[in-house]
Amino acid sequence: MADRAAFAVLVLNQISKAGLERLPAERYAIGKDIAQPDAILVRSADMHAMEIPASVQAIARAGAGTNNIPVRALDARGVPVFNAPGGNANAVKELVLAGMLMAARNLGAAQRFVAAIDAKQAGLDRLIEEGKKPFAGFELCSRTLGVIGLGKVGCLVADAAIKLGMQVLGFDPEITVDAAWSLPSQVQRAASVEDVLRNAQLVTLHVPLLAATRHLVKAQNLRLMRPDSVLLNFSREGVVDDAAVVAALDAGQLGSYVCDFPNAAILGHPRVIALPHLGASTREAEDNCARMVADQLRDFLEHGNIRNAVNFPEVSMARGSNWRVAIANANVPNMLGQISTAMAEGGLNIHNMVNKSRGDMAYTLVDVDSAVDASVLERIRAIEGVLAVRYLPLT
Ligand SMILES: NC(=O)c1ccc[n+]([C@@H]2O[C@H](COP(=O)([O-])OP(=O)(O)OC[C@H]3O[C@@H](n4cnc5c(N)ncnc54)[C@H](O)[C@@H]3O)[C@@H](O)[C@H]2O)c1
């Protein structure tokens, strides 16, 4: 292991023990107060205002969304940001189903009505039977569900809705080949967000929060929805303009809003069902996500391999020798030439090498046949465009 007995991992949120125990105590110091961490494990903590120590070589998000992490700033430092694609998708799917049923059957209001009844009151049965009338709802079967964002969560929701007998209209301009294969053939392809809003009675959002998806649903397109329709937001606060939603609810342009991200704009509204960011809060999802990112982090820290980073290509190479150098660099011409020249001039023979790029970022693993002198690493670090260099000898 590179010059030390253990890696230090700073933990910013509660991370499942099932994941933490994948980082053995003899090699990993894990804690909430580590000043010079090699890596950070996080869930939803907002890292945008945080000063991320220069010692940090990787961030691991035990979940899907990485909008709480300053990914672009970390690109410039050559730091990968790992996440857990699909690790919590089933948990979110199940809560979306619960949200659709809560809205369709007025379960929140009905439950509040029952909770407010005085159990000692005379004529309880009659009161309940009379009182239930305003809560009559509609059935999901044969309704049309619009799914915006057909990634890990959206595909599972679409599949479950088909199994409930719903029609499904899906929109995702960047759907992956894997996601397209996993979708039931009955899912119809929508041409735009507007197409979905116009033609579905229930619309559920499963997109990441990006500049392009901020206020994806807003006053201009909420007008297209049917007056009794249901909007569900298990994506992020910010994907929906909540003030516009409240205005649409009040104007009778929207039936109800189910949202996993309560805020002052929507709290207390009678036709809002607000949940406290519960989508991924199941034991199974927390364990899955923690295990996935702990394994990915360990493979990166010890071997330089990259799986499921949102800002780097997938790069994995079996160890071909005891001496490995991992290099993150800008995706510009002649980087490999300069790196291999620095190694050759340092007397190193390259045993095996892999180089991949993704957008502006590139990543190279080089196994060499002998130990690497610090001067060679310094020379590689000095190449313009090199962002991070790690030496990973096996001990
Ligand atoms: N409520 C929760 O607890 C919870 C849990 C998990 C995920 N999430 C949120 O849900 C999001 C989606 O999760 P996932 O695991 O499905 O992610 P994912 O990356 O598998 O899927 C996201 C999909 O959105 C698509 N997309 C991007 N921009 C779009 C646009 N403008 N219109 C339509 N589709 C677009 C992408 O092509 C991708 O297929 C996460 O980024 C996160 O913000 C919330």
Ligand SMILES: O=C(O)CC[C@@H](O)C(=O)O
């Ligand atoms: O960690 C959580 O509880 C929420 C995670 C969820 O929002 C995600 O994006 O995966």
